[in-house]
Amino acid sequence: MPSKLYELLTDMLVWLLPVQWLRNFIRFVLYGFRDPSRQSRGRMRSELPVPVSIRRPEPNKVKLALDIGGSLAKLVIFVPNDLRAKLFPFTYDEDSATYTPDFSACQRLGMADFREDPSIEADLTIENSEVLGGSLYFAQFETKSVSKCLLFITKYQLHRLTSESFVDSLDDIADSPLHATDLEASEHIDTLYKGTMGPICATGGGAFKFEADIMSTASCTLARCDEMRSLITGLNFVLRALPTESWIYLGTRYDREQPRRSMPVDDTLFPYLLVGIGSGVSLIRVDGADSYRRVDGTSLGGGLFVGLCRAMTQAKTFDEMLDLVSRGDNRNVDMLVKDIYGSGYGKIGLSPETIAASMGKATGDSSEEDLAKSALMLVCLNIAQIAYLNAERHGVRDIYFGGHFVNNNDVAMATISAGIEYWSTGQVFARFLRHEGFLGAIGSLVVPTEPARPRGMTRSLSQNFVKPFPPFLSGIDLLNTSADVSEDDDDSVSASVLGSLRSSVAKEWEHQEE
Numbered sequence: 001m002p003s004k005l006y007e008l009l010t011d012m013l014v015w016l017l018p019v020q021w022l023r024n025f026i027r028f029v030l031y032g033f034r035d036p037s038r039q040s041r042g043r044m045r046s047e048l049p050v051p052v053s054i055r056r057p058e059p060n061k062v063k064l065a066l067d068i069g070g071s072l073a074k075l076v077i078f079v080p081n082d083l084r085a086k087l088f089p090f091t092y093d094e095d096s097a098t099y100t101p102d103f104s105a106c107q108r109l110g111m112a113d114f115r116e117d118p119s120i121e122a123d124l125t126i127e128n129s130e131v132l133g134g135s136l137y138f139a140q141f142e143t144k145s146v147s148k149c150l151l152f153i154t155k156y157q158l159h160r161l162t163s164e165s166f167v168d169s170l171d172d173i174a175d176s177p178l179h180a181t182d183l184e185a186s187e188h189i190d191t192l193y194k195g196t197m198g199p200i201c202a203t204g205g206g207a208f209k210f211e212a213d214i215m216s217t218a219s220c221t222l223a224r225c226d227e228m229r230s231l232i233t234g235l236n237f238v239l240r241a242l243p244t245e246s247w248i249y250l251g252t253r254y255d256r257e258q259p260r261r262s263m264p265v266d267d268t269l270f271p272y273l274l275v276g277i278g279s280g281v282s283l284i285r286v287d288g289a290d291s292y293r294r295v296d297g298t299s300l301g302g303g304l305f306v307g308l309c310r311a312m313t314q315a316k317t318f319d320e321m322l323d324l325v326s327r328g329d330n331r332n333v334d335m336l337v338k339d340i341y342g343s344g345y346g347k348i349g350l351s352p353e354t355i356a357a358s359m360g361k362a363t364g365d366s367s368e369e370d371l372a373k374s375a376l377m378l379v380c381l382n383i384a385q386i387a388y389l390n391a392e393r394h395g396v397r398d399i400y401f402g403g404h405f406v407n408n409n410d411v412a413m414a415t416i417s418a419g420i421e422y423w424s425t426g427q428v429f430a431r432f433l434r435h436e437g438f439l440g441a442i443g444s445l446v447v448p449t450e451p452a453r454p455r456g457m458t459r460s461l462s463q464n465f466v467k468p469f470p471p472f473l474s475g476i477d478l479l480n481t482s483a484d485v486s487e488d489d490d491d492s493v494s495a496s497v498l499g500s501l502r503s504s505v506a507k508e509w510e511h512q513e514e
């Protein structure tokens, strides 16, 4: 090597090494081993694993969890493995190698097998899992008829199964005489189920709004859990406990039949962004099992799609709306770049087919199918764009999309995937989840419970004003909101200093999650 070049290189090393060390030292002081810049780029198995403990539901107890949101009430039932055989007795026929439910035993227990109920999402069921130490069953109901959900609980005596004395009395029940009618059986069971019913875990707005209804119908108490905390706990739980929970869409076409690729999660799970698409949308940056922050939100979510469809089409149910979507072509109602330019606008990277203005060509004669498809796509593309911008802003590369809006909604998943791929120029994949609509309910089941608070506001303002808007935008009178805060809350709200409200809320939120 020529000596001049050698000298130059050694000079550079002498200057660069201390800089590099200093930078590493500062990073270490700031982040320890969890330097986000290392974790968010190029995940390799060789990187330091971030330990996440899987909190299992308590053994030997049936547990119920409710997540009641703006549109849907989600119910999750956990049955521990050792109780399952007692609860769902069967006889095994060796010749045919089949299990037949033991109906007389069921009748003695005064219950039917809830797993057969049409409200149970059979394809999501997890039976006899060793990792979970039990089985998980999932059911959903519309929030506007939340009474159906409560009826389901009482019809199958699920609330009783949470009773602490239940396990002890199970054998007595199985030995007791067969009753002629369900009523007789039920009355007999009444005498056996002593003790207090275990609390039902509850999250979502409905855990506040319907608290009294739930408690009086199921004669139980509620163990309420914050919605954001439940979501994150649920997602961390399913990602760690169920290896095939997460997957990505391959390809970017908006066809129904899309290939999927399962994405097992490795130890470098964090940081990631969860985009929960329910009635509205929450974006939460997650840095660890109990470390997260809601960084953004938008009211343009699943509720908007349903509302637009109700207003523009005859469809009544969500399935009918998706059926319209599957037959629609948004290009008939969306104004495309080529409709404006006659071709693409290559200079700024817009292809002829790019949507220039959603519904920009819609008229009174547009078909319901085309309008529904356009409505779905505009909601999805807007969410994908906000998600990408937040991922960029927070230096996060993994984005999970949850919420019931994407459940079995192929066009939504394909559109979100395409949007993320488009804005990230192929650098980021949208990740989807098998139990996407039940994250909150699962989370409230496994999170350590906190006592129920009086109805109204929670202790922390941040749970209610996580992203304050100027009053004229949100329609909220900030001056009056302090009146809603329960008395033990020391937060004070000053409408005149919106900026300080914003930062104090952000600080409190971060503090609370520590």
Ligand SMILES: Nc1ncnc2c1ncn2[C@@H]1O[C@H](COP(=O)(O)OP(=O)(O)O)[C@@H](O)[C@H]1O
Pocket: 068, 069, 070, 071, 072, 073, 142, 143, 204, 277, 278, 279, 280, 301, 302, 303, 304, 305, 306, 318, 319, 402, 403, 404, 405, 406, 407, 437
């Ligand atoms: N059967 C259904 N009925 C109503 N909305 C549904 C249904 N299935 C999916 N959705 C969509 O899911 C959204 C609700 O998602 P979810 O995660 O349950 O939110 P929330 O907690 O606000 O109820 C609805 O706004 C709608 O777009």
Ligand SMILES: CC(C)(COP(=O)(O)O)[C@@H](O)C(=O)NCCC(=O)O
Pocket: 068, 069, 070, 071, 204, 205, 227, 277, 278, 279, 280, 281, 282, 296, 297, 298, 299, 467
């Ligand atoms: C208020 C909510 C957290 C309630 O959750 P949901 O029932 O929609 O699942 C959600 O609707 C939301 O985050 N809305 C967006 C509010 C915003 O603009 O940030």
